[in-house]
């Protein structure tokens with residue numbers, strides 16, 4: 088177990104003694120307080136991880152102390168120690184932000200388990216906070232920044248900054264979902280053409296026979312359905328940037344017209360003889376290897392060289408794993424905002440799983456997974472089991488609970504809660520998360536356990 092610093096607060100010396108013994112044997116840095124009022128100055132030192140306080144004390148109650156900590160030191164976790172019979176109050180305290188509570192008599196294992204969990208949470212929050220800060224510094228008020236800290240991305244960005252300053256045409260290569268579209272926009276926004284328009288045409292999204300009309304425009308009667316004059320996108324891009332997405336699938340006839348446009352800056356609208364001129368910077372993107380297409384004779388070599396003055400290759404996400412935590416955090420934030428949710432905390436194991444996965448769909452796949460996680464999240468933290476099974480890496484266990492016929496719904500609920508608690512070895516928070524209920528439901532179940540109806544037999548499980 089990692090080292091941690093904990094304050095214990097109790098007006099009874101014997102309790103302080105036993106808590107101190109338990110925690111010191113665990114290697115903790117323990118500070119003891121008999122008067123809760125003395126804790127407040129210690130909080131300011133800034134290096135306490137957890138405060139473990141008795142609920143009922145003379146000078147100041149554990150709840151008052153909880154309020155002070157929650158309001159002024161939100162990153163310190165508070166655990167309450169409570170006698171049996173005051174559990175209702177403790178449940179109320181959980182709603183006010185206590186991490187958990189421990190019931191007397193104190194048991195070493197129970198104390199350490201709850202304390203370890205609280206320390207772990209505190210560590211996670213700190214990690215997530217530093218991720219957030221790093222992300223903030225990368226954003227620096229930018230509109231749609233290209234996020235990442237990997238050497239591969241940094242190397243690419245050096246070239247991107249140079250390319251943005253020049254007027255040369257840029258061809259962006261890279262697998263699907265790596266961020267080619269985002270990069271094209273970024274280049275435009277940071278170029279001399281940024282006051283002009285960024286006009287995009289996606290060659291796969293437009294039927295082949297309409298591509299030419301979309302790109303170069305048409306006059307009435309140019310083809311069936313062409314009722315009035317329409318400007319082509321090249322005209323809209325005058326003084327700005329024309330982004331030819333998925334250029335690899337452009338048909339031969341269009342390739343020829345594009346070549347002329349790139350060489351001379353001239354073109355005619357469909358159905359017109361009038362030659363027009365525009366000046367525009369051309370950025371294109373392809374997720375297929377255009378050199379190969381040239382070699383195979385499906386892509387014009389002369390056009391390739393016109394487009395490919397500067398070549399930027401966006402590396403696949405698996406070759407820049409250092410970017411994954413930052414991107415994951417970014418997508419959690421944007422999805423949370425979009426869906427009106429708060430940003431959940433990423434568990435270390437979750438981050439490990441994200442970094443291990445190969446991401447065949449690259450950044451777009453990560454974005455989709457994070458959105459799904461935000462929408463489905465009910466607990467405020469993302470555990471590895473919340474990820475799709477192929478990413479969680481087989482960690483998603485499915486144990487079974489056998490429910491005998493003849494139980495009432497209430498008995499079934501109790502049985503399911505008992506079994507889940509058993510499989511989490513008494514971890515109430517994890518049980519609540521697995522069952523998709525608030526931890527208070529589990530606490531109430533435990534407290535009312537003795538009074539409730541129990542199933543008649545001990546049904547087999549797992």
Ligand SMILES: Nc1ncnc2c1ncn2[C@@H]1O[C@H](COP(=O)(O)OP(=O)(O)OP(=O)(O)O)[C@@H](O)[C@H]1O
Pocket residue numbers: 232233234235261262263264265266267268269270374414417450451454
């Ligand atoms: N480095 C990055 N920082 C922030 N967001 C990114 C980054 N890279 C990609 N994205 C986001 O990931 C998603 C996919 O990116 P984009 O659409 O640009 O990929 P693409 O390479 O054009 O994919 P395709 O080949 O399928 O067209 C977008 O929502 C984009 O904003």
Ligand SMILES: [Mg+2]
Pocket residue numbers: 267268332
């Ligand atoms: Mg794209």
